[in-house]
Amino acid sequence: MNCRAVRPEEALVNPHRYALFGLTFHSAEPVPGLMEAGADDDGRPVTIEFGRVPCSIADPGYRDESVQASATEYLFTYADVLRMYVAGDSRIVVERLEECDPVLLWTLVLGAGSSIIGFRRGLVPLHASSVRVGDGCMALAGQTGFGKSTLAASLTDLGFALHADDLCLLQPGDGAVMVGGGIQEFRLWDDAVQALAWNERAPFARLPNIAKSVFRQAQPAPASLPLRRIYALEFADEAAAPGIYRVDGVAAMQTLIWCLRMRVGLLTVGEQQRTFETLAKVSRDVEMFRFVRPLDSTHLRRWSERLAAHMAV
Amino acid sequence: MTSAERAYERRPGLVAANLGEELAVLDMASGSYLGFNATAAHVWRLLDQPRTLKALCEAMMQEFDIDADRCRSELRELLDQMLAAGLIQTRHDDAA
Numbered sequence: 001m002n003c004r005a006v007r008p009e010e011a012l013v014n015p016h017r018y019a020l021f022g023l024t025f026h027s028a029e030p031v032p033g034l035m036e037a038g039a040d041d042d043g044r045p046v047t048i049e050f051g052r053v054p055c056s057i058a059d060p061g062y063r064d065e066s067v068q069a070s071a072t073e074y075l076f077t078y079a080d081v082l083r084m085y086v087a088g089d090s091r092i093v094v095e096r097l098e099e100c101d102p103v104l105l106w107t108l109v110l111g112a113g114s115s116i117i118g119f120r121r122g123l124v125p126l127h128a129s130s131v132r133v134g135d136g137c138m139a140l141a142g143q144t145g146f147g148k149s150t151l152a153a154s155l156t157d158l159g160f161a162l163h164a165d166d167l168c169l170l171q172p173g174d175g176a177v178m179v180g181g182g183i184q185e186f187r188l189w190d191d192a193v194q195a196l197a198w199n200e201r202a203p204f205a206r207l208p209n210i211a212k213s214v215f216r217q218a219q220p221a222p223a224s225l226p227l228r229r230i231y232a233l234e235f236a237d238e239a240a241a242p243g244i245y246r247v248d249g250v251a252a253m254q255t256l257i258w259c260l261r262m263r264v265g266l267l268t269v270g271e272q273q274r275t276f277e278t279l280a281k282v283s284r285d286v287e288m289f290r291f292v293r294p295l296d297s298t299h300l301r302r303w304s305e306r307l308a309a310h311m312a313v
Numbered sequence: 314m315t316s317a318e319r320a321y322e323r324r325p326g327l328v329a330a331n332l333g334e335e336l337a338v339l340d341m342a343s344g345s346y347l348g349f350n351a352t353a354a355h356v357w358r359l360l361d362q363p364r365t366l367k368a369l370c371e372a373m374m375q376e377f378d379i380d381a382d383r384c385r386s387e388l389r390e391l392l393d394q395m396l397a398a399g400l401i402q403t404r405h406d407d408a409a
Contacts, residue, residue, distance in 0.1 A: 249335035250348030257346070268344060273328050276339040276346065280330030 014047050021114045021169040022123070022180020022224050031106050033204055034183060035220045046090050046117050048109065053085035053095045062265030069265035074116050076263070078108055086113060089120035103205040103214055107187070111167055115261050122274060124170035124282055127261035128230065130179055131160040133311050136226040137179055139168050140291070141259035142233035150192040150297075151233065153215075154304035157196065162186070163222055167261055170227060172281050181222030186215045195297035231291040231307065232259055242303075244310050245290045253283040255290070319403040320363035321392055327400060329357065338400065347398065352377075353391060360401060366392065 014026035019037040027048040030036075057075050060068040068075045074086040081100040085093040092113045096105070115125035128141035129152035140148050149165055156162055164182030171178040185204065190211040193199060203213035232255045236242045247255050256279055267275065289310075293303040328339045336354035338347045349357055359372050369392075370384045377384075395401045 249332045250337055250350070253332055253337050253346075254348065272339065272341060272344055276328060276337075277330055280332060280337055283332055 014049065017045075018221075020110060020180065020221050021118065021164065021167060021182055022171055022178065023114060023117060023169070025110075031110070032102050033216055033218065034106075035218060037220065044090060046092060046113070048092045048094065048113070050094050050096070053083050053093050057085075060265075061269035064264065067263070067265050069263075069269050071269050071271075074263065074266070076112070081105060082108060084109065084112065086116045086120075089117055092117070101205075101208045104207055107207075110183070111261075112263060114167060114169060116263055116266065118169040119262070119266050119270065119275075122172075122271075122278060124172065124256075124278055125261040126168040126170055126230070126256075127166070127259055128168040129165045130163040130168050130227070131155050132163050132222070132225065133160065133228060136176075136228040137163040138229045138231065138311055139179070139227060140231050140233055141168075143259070146233040146235070147192075148233060149186045149188055150195065150300065151304060151307070153186045153188060153192070153196055153198070154300055155308060158304060158308050160308070161222075163225060168227070170282055171224065172278050172285070176226035177282055177286050178224040179227045180224045183221060184217040184219045187212050188215065191297065195300045227286050229287045229289065229311070230256070230259070231289050234290055234292045235295040236292050240290075240292045242292050242294055244307070245292070247288045247290055252288045253279055255288055256283050318365065319405060320365050321360060321369070321395075321401050321403055322363040323357070323360050324400060324402050340399065347400070353395075356388070356391060356395075357400075363404065 128139040204216035334351040
């Protein structure tokens with residue numbers, strides 16, 4: 001592999017503009033199937049460039065087989081797909097390792113890249129899907145495998161509009177905590193497609209080597225909305241009966257931390273105090289619940305309706 | 314030195330955030346977060362200045378309906394836990 005540091009002259013013109021997660025991206029290449037934003041919505045853009053990325057960063061405070069992280073740089077490798085370098089809070093450089101699937105590539109670039117950039121800017125990357133409720137949104141949060149996208153998709157069948165899938169970048173400010181809209185798509189496992197009875201719908205794409213389909217609507221990402229509630233998703237077991245339970249105080253902050261979509265290494269090299277205070281603010285300002293439901297997906301519709309009823313109160 | 318003569322104080326390098334009646338504390342050195350229930354949070358707030366066990370007990374008894382023996386016993390246990398967790402430290406303080 002030819003590894004060398006990114007040089008300024010390698011920077012490309014970045015003509016493709018997207019507004020996602022409350023961030024503005026200027027990309028050298030178009031994102032397949034994604035509507036571009038207008039030219040007047042900039043703020044401070046995140047540039048996405050394609051080229052060689054460095055093999056290492058200076059003085060990484062965190063390092064493992066696939067990640068190196070410092071307070072200002074982040075470098076990671078996704079085997080056989082890409083290497084990605086994030087400089088500061090506004091620049092992403094992507095190096096393709098193979099002729100990888102473009103949908104998977106952009107899933108990684110926009111998902112991981114937005115989490116890292118957002119965190120660097122003092123935002124909270126929540127592993128959550130969100131739907132619009134009234135004049136705000138509500139988030140369904142949890143780690144991989146807890147059914148965020150499936151539940152959000154089921155809520156869209158009940159009339160809710162998708163706000164963001166898989167990543168909610170929380171923007172704590174003086175007023176309400178805001179969440180930027182995401183790509184109007186769901187990435188669903190085959191069994192989730194079955195449970196939703198979406199078999200007849202034509203997916204936008206299939207992810208290679210993963211039993212997942214991408215269902216995308218050709219719509220721009222919605223504008224940022226105030227976050228009204230977070231529902232942390234759990235499956236019922238001997239220790240937790242199905243139901244919806246209010247969480248507050250220290251337990252709310254613990255729940256929030258458990259639901260972070262945090263790239264490895266970031267917490268150990270970032271601004272710890274700022275992160276801590278931001279998480280505490282979100283824990284205080286946003287209502288939080290545990291949503292415990294049966295694992296059996298045949299109950300999906302019934303529990304989606306129960307959640308919808310709770311959201312309306 | 315007896316425990317009644319020791320003054321307890323917060324260890325430097327800790328950041329606290331109120332979460333209703335409860336409290337979360339960040340240890341900047343280790344990066345670890347700790348949660349306090351309402352009682353522990355109250356004690357932590359009292360330790361905004363060095364205080365002996367006796368002074369802490371008097372302050373707690375003004376706030377909670379608890380007898381002196383039980384207050385002293387439970388406070389000592391809590392302070393020992395906080396010491397073991399590196400959240401507070403002691404110093405000899407005749408004036409406290």
